[in-house]
Amino acid sequence: MLVRVDPASETPLFEQLAASIRQSVIDKSVTAGERLPSARELASSLGVNMHTVLRAYQELRDEGFIELRRGRGAIVAATAHSYDTLADGVTAIVAEARAQNVSLAALTALIREEYK
Amino acid sequence: MTLPAENVAPQLARNRRLIIVIGVVIPLLITMAAAFVMALWVPELPNPVASHWGTSGPDGYSTVGSVIALPLLLTLVFAALAAFGSWKGGPNGGMLWAHKIMVATSVFLSISLSVIAAGSLSVQRGLDNAENAPAIGGIALAAFPIAFVVAVFAWLMLPASERIQSTPVAAKPIAGTTTQRVHFSSTTRVGAGVLVVVAVALLALGIALGVQAVSNPAELLLPAVIGLVVMALAVSTLSWRVTIDQRGLRVRSAFGFPRATIAPDQITSVATVEVNPIGEFGGYGWRWAPDGRSGIVLSKGEALEVTRTNGKRFIVTMHDAQLAAEALATVAKK
Numbered sequence: 001m002l003v004r005v006d007p008a009s010e011t012p013l014f015e016q017l018a019a020s021i022r023q024s025v026i027d028k029s030v031t032a033g034e035r036l037p038s039a040r041e042l043a044s045s046l047g048v049n050m051h052t053v054l055r056a057y058q059e060l061r062d063e064g065f066i067e068l069r070r071g072r073g074a075i076v077a078a079t080a081h082s083y084d085t086l087a088d089g090v091t092a093i094v095a096e097a098r099a100q101n102v103s104l105a106a107l108t109a110l111i112r113e114e115y116k
Numbered sequence: 117m118t119l120p121a122e123n124v125a126p127q128l129a130r131n132r133r134l135i136i137v138i139g140v141v142i143p144l145l146i147t148m149a150a151a152f153v154m155a156l157w158v159p160e161l162p163n164p165v166a167s168h169w170g171t172s173g174p175d176g177y178s179t180v181g182s183v184i185a186l187p188l189l190l191t192l193v194f195a196a197l198a199a200f201g202s203w204k205g206g207p208n209g210g211m212l213w214a215h216k217i218m219v220a221t222s223v224f225l226s227i228s229l230s231v232i233a234a235g236s237l238s239v240q241r242g243l244d245n246a247e248n249a250p251a252i253g254g255i256a257l258a259a260f261p262i263a264f265v266v267a268v269f270a271w272l273m274l275p276a277s278e279r280i281q282s283t284p285v286a287a288k289p290i291a292g293t294t295t296q297r298v299h300f301s302s303t304t305r306v307g308a309g310v311l312v313v314v315a316v317a318l319l320a321l322g323i324a325l326g327v328q329a330v331s332n333p334a335e336l337l338l339p340a341v342i343g344l345v346v347m348a349l350a351v352s353t354l355s356w357r358v359t360i361d362q363r364g365l366r367v368r369s370a371f372g373f374p375r376a377t378i379a380p381d382q383i384t385s386v387a388t389v390e391v392n393p394i395g396e397f398g399g400y401g402w403r404w405a406p407d408g409r410s411g412i413v414l415s416k417g418e419a420l421e422v423t424r425t426n427g428k429r430f431i432v433t434m435h436d437a438q439l440a441a442e443a444l445a446t447v448a449k450k
Contacts, residue, residue, distance in 0.1 A: 001300065001301055001302065002290075002298065002299075002300050002439055002443055003298065003299040003300075004290070004292065004296055004297070004298050004299075005296065005297050006292065006293050006295050006296040006297070007295060007297070008293060008295040009293075029436060029439065034303070037299070037301050037359075042299060045299045045359070045361040045362070045363070046297050046299050046361065046362075047297060047362065048297075
């Protein structure tokens with residue numbers, strides 16, 4: 001699993017962390033049941049605050065990507081279903097949006113509206 | 117101009133001849149000669165003969181026949197193993213380093229076993245009772261260096277080992293800003309085949325310790341300590357945690373020992389490479405290759421290769437070696 005953060009970026013660090021780990025689950029570089037590094041370990045490894053990592057982990061738990069267990073740390077959730085079909089759909093939608101010169105902001109607004 | 121037939125014979129056929137002569141025929145001739153000499157001594161030997169020595173003289177007895185037959189039997193089994201194991205040759209028709217080791221070991225085994233068996237019988241010639249047999253520690257000590265020297269000669273008679281090392285592909289750092297930080301972590305472990313072999317070997321070791329515990333509990337402590345340390349190390353090194361971050365590359369076995377760290381400023385270059393565990397490293401685990409490389413060799417295929425500033429190369433086999441190499445190249449800024 002590869003986690004990348006850039007402290008100079010405007011995106012909050014916990015969001016960058018969550019996005020990186022979410023991507024690892026989706027592209028299967030971590031699999032269901034695999035243990036993620038502890039928050040303390042990941043924080044010292046990346047030179048960020050432990051609470052930043054915990055916040056990212058909590059967000060991923062709320063999204064159903066990981067399970068947080070006391071004493072056992074973060075584990076990739078067995079319920080983290082396959083994103084293959086979804087990823088294919090997203091690829092198709094993004095290609096369509098590009099072809100019609102629809103901006104990312106407009107596309108996300110459309111998706112958000114549909115999801116309500 | 118035609119070359120002599122010997123020089124144009126395919127390399128593989130020539131190597132197979134060497135395997136048969138050095139790895140099978142010579143070891144069997146040595147053990148048969150020893151068996152013949154021992155057979156001539158039978159009328160002068162006590163029955164049964166001493167076959168095992170403790171700290172205070174002989175403590176195990178068996179028939180003369182089994183002492184004569186054992187080196188023959190073991191040599192036959194190992195010579196067959198060495199011949200089968202090295203018969204195919206390397207991918208280019210040469211002999212791999214591991215093949216040469218097996219053939220030379222066949223020689224080593226036949227000589228050491230024959231010398232020890234013949235030596236243990238020779239000191240019992242003319243005795244009425246095997247209980248009076250003198251100690252044979254000196255013979256056992258002499259057998260190994262003699263066998264080793266001959267095995268080295270056998271090794272030298274074999275062709276140079278074939279190099280099957282693949283060319284390392286240098287890894288590029290991950291594209292991104294200079295302020296980015298990366299963390300890579302992964303677990304790498306041995307495959308199912310190796311796991312079965314290790315399980316069988318550990319089971320055999322466990323049974324051997326169990327037998328020792330029942331038959332000779334007084335001398336159990338040392339074998340038990342060594343056996344348990346070997347077992348713990350073997351189990352621990354089946355699975356490794358690999359971490360790459362701004363502190364460099366860290367590898368840690370399942371129980372936390374052994375482990376190793378390479379700091380970013382010790383790294384000259386990072387690459388991925390294809391690895392053949394048996395052919396290049398002679399097996400699995402934390403390994404040293406004859407070409408000076410060392411590393412965690414758990415599976416055939418992709419591996420991360422780190423060249424250190426002192427010129428030494430360290431490798432770790434893993435399924436996501438490409439990603440690991442890119443992460444480490446980013447950290448090392450190479």
